[in-house]
Amino acid sequence: MAPPSNTMNSLLALAGTTVLNGGSSTISDLEERIPGFSILQDFFKKWLRLDLTTLLTAAALMGAASSGAQSLQDTGTKIYWWIVRFLTASISIAGHDRLNREVLNWLGAHVLSKGRARILTANSETIQNDAWSYRRVSQERNDFHHEKRMPVQYLPTFGTTWFIHQRNLFMVRRILTSSTAYHSSWTRTPDEYAGAPEGDEPLVVMCLGRSVEPIKRFLDTCREFADKQREAYITVRISKRSYDETWDTTILRPLRPLETVHFDEKTKAALVADIENYLDINTRKFYNRRGIPYRRGFLLYGPPGTGKTSLSLALAGRFGLELYLLHMPSVRDDSVLEKLFTALPPRCLVLLEDIDAVGVKRRARRSRSSDSSSSSSDSDNDDSHSSSDPDRGRSNCTLSGLLNVIDGVASQEGRIVLMTSNYAEKLDKALVRPGRVDKMLYLGHISQRSCELMFLRMFGPDTDGLGMPASRSVLLPKAELERLALEFSRAIPNEVLTPAQVQGYLLNHRDSPVEAAEKIGEWVKEELAILEAAKEKERKAAEAKKKKRREKRARKAREMAEALNDYDSEEELERLREEVERKKAERRKRKEEKEEGKEAVNGDGESESTEAVNGSKETESKPTPDSEAAETTGAEKQTDEKVNGETAKTTNGLKHSEGSSPEKAPEGEVSSAAEASVEKTEE
Numbered sequence: 001m002a003p004p005s006n007t008m009n010s011l012l013a014l015a016g017t018t019v020l021n022g023g024s025s026t027i028s029d030l031e032e033r034i035p036g037f038s039i040l041q042d043f044f045k046k047w048l049r050l051d052l053t054t055l056l057t058a059a060a061l062m063g064a065a066s067s068g069a070q071s072l073q074d075t076g077t078k079i080y081w082w083i084v085r086f087l088t089a090s091i092s093i094a095g096h097d098r099l100n101r102e103v104l105n106w107l108g109a110h111v112l113s114k115g116r117a118r119i120l121t122a123n124s125e126t127i128q129n130d131a132w133s134y135r136r137v138s139q140e141r142n143d144f145h146h147e148k149r150m151p152v153q154y155l156p157t158f159g160t161t162w163f164i165h166q167r168n169l170f171m172v173r174r175i176l177t178s179s180t181a182y183h184s185s186w187t188r189t190p191d192e193y194a195g196a197p198e199g200d201e202p203l204v205v206m207c208l209g210r211s212v213e214p215i216k217r218f219l220d221t222c223r224e225f226a227d228k229q230r231e232a233y234i235t236v237r238i239s240k241r242s243y244d245e246t247w248d249t250t251i252l253r254p255l256r257p258l259e260t261v262h263f264d265e266k267t268k269a270a271l272v273a274d275i276e277n278y279l280d281i282n283t284r285k286f287y288n289r290r291g292i293p294y295r296r297g298f299l300l301y302g303p304p305g306t307g308k309t310s311l312s313l314a315l316a317g318r319f320g321l322e323l324y325l326l327h328m329p330s331v332r333d334d335s336v337l338e339k340l341f342t343a344l345p346p347r348c349l350v351l352l353e354d355i356d357a358v359g360v361k362r363r364a365r366r367s368r369s370s371d372s373s374s375s376s377s378d379s380d381n382d383d384s385h386s387s388s389d390p391d392r393g394r395s396n397c398t399l400s401g402l403l404n405v406i407d408g409v410a411s412q413e414g415r416i417v418l419m420t421s422n423y424a425e426k427l428d429k430a431l432v433r434p435g436r437v438d439k440m441l442y443l444g445h446i447s448q449r450s451c452e453l454m455f456l457r458m459f460g461p462d463t464d465g466l467g468m469p470a471s472r473s474v475l476l477p478k479a480e481l482e483r484l485a486l487e488f489s490r491a492i493p494n495e496v497l498t499p500a501q502v503q504g505y506l507l508n509h510r511d512s513p514v515e516a517a518e519k520i521g522e523w524v525k526e527e528l529a530i531l532e533a534a535k536e537k538e539r540k541a542a543e544a545k546k547k548k549r550r551e552k553r554a555r556k557a558r559e560m561a562e563a564l565n566d567y568d569s570e571e572e573l574e575r576l577r578e579e580v581e582r583k584k585a586e587r588r589k590r591k592e593e594k595e596e597g598k599e600a601v602n603g604d605g606e607s608e609s610t611e612a613v614n615g616s617k618e619t620e621s622k623p624t625p626d627s628e629a630a631e632t633t634g635a636e637k638q639t640d641e642k643v644n645g646e647t648a649k650t651t652n653g654l655k656h657s658e659g660s661s662p663e664k665a666p667e668g669e670v671s672s673a674a675e676a677s678v679e680k681t682e683e
């Protein structure tokens with residue numbers, strides 16, 4: 001059966017021929033095809049005074065004209081594309097490719113900014129990419145006056161941008177994505193008036209001629225231009241949009257010279273030499289020939305505000321690498337982490353901040369699971385740091401997920417991973433083993449020498465060669481400035497305050513180096529008093545926690561003793577015995593793990609080949625001792641021994657009763673030992 005539209009078309013055609021022939025023979029044909037046609041025609045003639053056949057003919061002619069026009073248009077389009085294909089060469093670039101942004105960037109700087117385009121798109125919200133960095137390079141921000149809003153950025157819109165480059169005619173088409181394309185084709189509105197690009201549209205670069213070579217040269221020009229612009233900046237890439245797991249946002253940060261990050265100069269030089277050596281082409285060949293995965297990992301650890309992030313940024317600038325930044329507690333889960341790592345370019349610097357947040361989840365889970373299986377007190381350990389650090393425990397990534405992306409089979413070669421942590425001693429030893437972390441760098445409290453250098457940097461002339469003071473103060477003679485810097489640094493105790501604290505003080509006195517040097521003693525006193533108060537508070541909190549823990553252990557020991565004393569069957573006694581053994585084993589394992597972890601972080605060369613370098617001290621680094629954890633271990637051990645003592649006695653009692661009817665252990669013996677244990681623990 002013919003489709004209804006075909007039938008209608010043939011009827012209209014028939015009606016048309018009927019009128020054209022003026023004959024009635026075809027009317028009978030129509031009557032044959034549409035029963036009752038003659039009645040309908042009579043009705044139209046009599047009541048509406050209209051000839052139905054004429055009406056149908058008119059409709060048929062209009063239909064024919066429109067389909068003729070449509071097919072003419074189709075033919076025209078085909079001819080157009082045939083000519084385009086014949087006369088031009090083209091290269092298309094995917095929407096998410098960096099080259100796409102670089103082409104747009106070039107167009108912005110060389111075509112749009114010169115007023116050669118009349119149809120643009122504007123953006124005044126967040127900067128999702130660096131396509132428009134040229135604007136920021138040429139403009140100085142003045143936040144004090146009126147830059148409350150983001151500057152408007154102008155981009156090429158959909159459709160074609162024409163321009164001439166190296167005597168070749170180029171066309172760059174920005175292609176519509178599906179939703180707008182549908183709207184545009186339905187309403188027959190030109191693309192550039194139907195919507196605005198969102199930044200991830202594909203581009204097609206076309207050039208008049210039959211060779212793609214001019215296009216390749218043009219793309220090289222775009223890349224060179226982008227590289228040149230980035231020279232004064234560090235490109236920091238982050239992942240903001242949670243749904244598509246890409247490095248979607250680019251931030252351009254002004255270069256930070258390595259000299260502005262103050263820590264032991266020898267260590268700094270060794271670190272730079274290490275990275276330089278790693279990036280050398282021969283090193284890559286060396287790794288490849290020997291089948292060693294070409295990767296390098298560093299752990300920067302130390303108290304907050306000691307320059308871990310600053311050092312990472314400075315290193316990225318020093319080696320011209322893009323910095324891919326991930327704040328570990330904010331990474332949703334392992335699959336996101338994996339996708340982001342898969343999208344890394346081969347040569348880059350990856351900064352994983354607060355890496356210690358990853359292991360905590362595992363520890364917390366482990367502690368929860370053991371809690372559920374018994375009334376184990378594992379969670380005590382986690383309590384010790386959960387209160388002091390709100391970030392801890394928030395990462396949804398697992399340790400194995402992290403290890404997998406760092407050096408799994410699918411992980412990218414050639415990149416450098418920098419990890420930062422304020423709690424290096426709590427990191428899992430699997431994470432800090434060589435191959436994952438090749439060097440550990442302790443960034444600690446500021447030395448007097450670093451204070452001196454920081455003072456000179458703050459009040460010395462700008463490094464741009466204009467000889468202006470870095471602050472708004474009058475530039476002092478060099479000798480005078482050096483004298484003040486020395487005076488300033490001597491008033492600060494060596495390795496007690498953080499660089500961030502000292503920087504904060506200097507910023508508050510940035511108008512007067514003399515005042516900064518004069519008032520430093522007073523400020524140091526205040527800071528030390530604050531530190532002392534904080535330490536006292538911490539000590540009290542730790543004591544309260546210890547007391548609570550002791551009480552908890554005493555209660556548990558009491559409960560255990562009661563249970564051992566009051567079992568109903570031999571099976572129950574056996575179960576209790578096993579529980580005590582299991583607890584013992586768990587504690588032993590935890591203690592071993594802790595000790596091994598400490599060894600690794602302290603750079604114990606005997607067991608680990610990972611090097612530990614101290615960024616602030618001349619001597620070898622030692623992370624802040626985890627005194628609370630040590631106390632916990634001691635308390636656990638004490639209670640452990642006591643409970644185990646009880647078990648040994650009870651077990652012996654049980655052994656004696658084996659083979660005979662299940663007897664309870666002598667009541668007096670167990671309970672008195674248990675009581676003694678509780679008393680000792682409470683002491």
Ligand SMILES: Nc1ncnc2c1ncn2[C@@H]1O[C@H](COP(=O)(O)OP(=O)(O)OP(=O)(O)O)[C@@H](O)[C@H]1O
Pocket residue numbers: 260261262263303304305306307308309310311422499500501503
């Ligand atoms: N060693 C340093 N030399 C110069 N400036 C420093 C140093 N350490 C910190 N600062 C300054 O202190 C501020 C904080 O530094 P940064 O964010 O790098 O510390 P961090 O160790 O990464 O802190 P956190 O562990 O809290 O992330 C920055 O403004 C930085 O300029």
